[in-house]
Amino acid sequence: MTPRPYFIQSGKTLREAADLMVLQQIESLPIVDEYDHPINVITMTKIVSSMVKGETIDSIISNRKNRNFVSINLDDSVLDIYKLPYGSFPVVDHDGKLVGILTRRDILDCFSKYTSKLEREEYSLDVLREILESAYEGIAVVDEHGILREFNDAYSRFTGIPQSEAIGKHVTEIIENTKLHETVETGVPQRGVVQKIQGQDMVVHRIPIWKDQQIVGAIGMLIFEGVTELYRIFERINETTRQNHGETIKNPMKSSEETTGAFDRIIGDSHELDSIKRLARRSARTSATVLITGESGTGKELFAKGTHELSPFSEGPFITVNCGAIPENLFESELFGYEEGSFTGARKGGKPGKFELANNGTIFLDEIGEMPLMMQTKLLRLLQEKEAERVGGVKKYQVNVRIIAATNRPLEEMVEKKEFREDLFYRLNIIRLHIPPLRQRSSDIPILLSTYMNKICTEYATPEKKFTHEAYTALLHYHWPGNVREIINTIERLVTLVGGKNIYKEDLPLSITNKSKKTELLEELPIDKLKNNDLIHQARYEGEIREKELIRSVLKQVHGNKSKAASMLGIHRTTLYQKLKRFQIT
Secondary structure: OOEOOOOOOOEEEEHHHHHHHHHHHHOOEEOOOOOEEEEEEEEEHHEEEEHHHOOOOOEEEOOOOOOOOOOOOOOHHHHHHOOOOOOEEEOOOOOOEEEEEEEEHHHHHHHHHHHHHOOOOOOHHHHHHHHHHOOOEEEEEEEOOOOOEEEEOOHHHHHOOHHHHOOOEEEEHOOOOHHHHHHHHOOOOOEEEEEEEOOOOEEEEEEEEOOOOOEEEEEEEEEEHHHHHHHHHHHHHHHHHHHHHHOOOOOOOOOOHHHHOHHHHOOOOOHHHHHHHHHHHHOOOOOOOEEEOOOOOOOOHHHHHHHHHHOOOOOEEEEEOOOOOOHHHHHHHHEEEOOOOOOOOOOOOOOOOOHHHHHOOOOEEOOOHHHOOHHHHHHHHHHHHHHOOOOOOOOOOOOOOOEEEEOOHHHHHHHHHHOOOOHHHHHHHHHHEOOOOOOHHHHHHHHHHHHHHHHEEEEEEEEOOOHHHHHHHHHHOOOOOOOOHHHHHHHHHHHHHHHOOOOOOOOOHHHHHHHHHHHHHHHHOOOHHHHHHHHHHHHHHHHHHHHHHHHHHHHHOOOHHHHHHHHOOOOOHHHHHHHHHHHOOO
């Protein structure tokens, strides 16, 4: 389930609900009363249906009008829920308060895990088959050769092909335009992609099935079949609106990139990235100064642009200043501008500074940790007084900009070493966004590889290339010190230099194949041999021992409460679970 879901209070309007759902890209939105008890669930389809019936977009959401949902408890079994004819289920605690939401997608993801247990649990096959036949969505399962092994009744009804004819045949013979067999070859999952089947645009998931680090098959899911129908509904609404008012309603399903902004163009759906996106969206709507930290290549500028697009200064300019690329003697004139004749070589008529150019907009101070101490003092004065003065000038001008700063350096340590002003640090550190490195959100690597492979092949007008299983595994095991920027550069290099359709492990840079191989060997080495290995491996091993002891100590202090332990350790709860599994801590 999704904990702490977005919700809306009763008494709000359909417009407010629709705006929230489009902005956050969610399929269903719980409605709660003043005690946070769920009283209804609204979907985009319901909103569109209400508009078709003549209800205005500004109509109030009724408390219990057309109640059509079931609340579930935290300890309810998914096997008791999946037969209920609802698209989502509010999850409540023992007080009846909303604590999460369980969607059909969550249930399907849960069911997909049964496929990996078919050989270990005799009853799993019967349970899975009943689940497949009871599901409202079309589900197809192929083996490692792309042969259909499961083809549920919903898929059969939609395609018109009987199950008896489909099972045992290659998936390409049964499902048109399918790429499920390619998912088996590449191991790259694809979620929410559009596939045309029988002339209709369908939204599908393609999920590889892994067992013992080998791909043994893949699951294809039809998430819903209403894309074309919703398009037609919006077209009818537009036609009616044009006839009555001469206006056109923007279709949120066809212009999501325009409405969601840069945050949703940041690729990845891991818990770590989703959490920072949610915080960034909330902070963007204020005018407070934002400090973005993170390693090089994590996407700090993308978060800065997303903050600008959703801020009160979005109509103004977005000006970027690379503090590490400006010579120290030119810093002041670049930021604040200069008057004519203020120094040798000064432009006739003077020149406005970056802060003047960014007026009523946003200025992005990248690599703020590289700013000289003298300029830090002047920047602090600007933040305090909201005014600045050109070099060689005598008249001050008002500054109305939002400041976003970013750095990959540890500013706290720099403050202690007197390399960065403490008062400026606290002025900048009002809202802190720390972008996690790629190695801490490794679940995003597959979708990054897939997305940028398609994008770069399109840009270079090159036929789409695919990773072999060995190459894909090496890329997953690599720790990516250059983060997303390194992934993009690596794929661009491979697309340019590899002539064939397939990319093999031998085609990868040696930095990737060697380091992934060393990581695998390190994990396999027994302790007695590891201590005799080189110093780097020994230091890494000792660091993991200390990390393991720290996690055990914190868990003991909080009496096994993993949420509190994750909070004390400063990591996400999902990351803690991964470490518990890795270190075999029970």
